[in-house]
Amino acid sequence: MNDIIDFTAKAKETVMTPVSKFTGGCPHTKIDLDEHRRVIECTECRKIFEPFDYLLKWANGQQRIIWKITAAKHEAESLNNQIKELKRQKRNLQAQVNRLKKKVILE
Numbered sequence: 001m002n003d004i005i006d007f008t009a010k011a012k013e014t015v016m017t018p019v020s021k022f023t024g025g026c027p028h029t030k031i032d033l034d035e036h037r038r039v040i041e042c043t044e045c046r047k048i049f050e051p052f053d054y055l056l057k058w059a060n061g062q063q064r065i066i067w068k069i070t071a072a073k074h075e076a077e078s079l080n081n082q083i084k085e086l087k088r089q090k091r092n093l094q095a096q097v098n099r100l101k102k103k104v105i106l107e
């Protein structure tokens with residue numbers, strides 16, 4: 001009986017691809033948290049995700065949302081300032097028009 005496995009022959013056939021980041025794995029959005037097996041599993045295709053990678057992906061997504069909210073707040077503040085300036089210019093122009101109307105009436 002031969003119990004020796006030739007790993008050098010297997011290594012030549014094996015192709016390993018390094019995974020540097022979580023790719024999501026499936027297009028579905030609902031998951032089950034299986035407390036007994038301690039896994040995260042897609043409710044539709046039943047794919048199991050590595051918990052840390054899944055949490056990291058979720059955290060990165062949350063951070064992107066926070067950045068977008070912050071950028072939107074800055075843009076809203078800038079637009080509010082532009083509106084205030086335009087309203088100020090409108091008041092000044094209206095005052096000029098009123099002064100010119102009075103001047104024309106007096107002449």
Ligand SMILES: [Zn+2]
Pocket residue numbers: 026027028042043044045046047
């Ligand atoms: Zn899925």
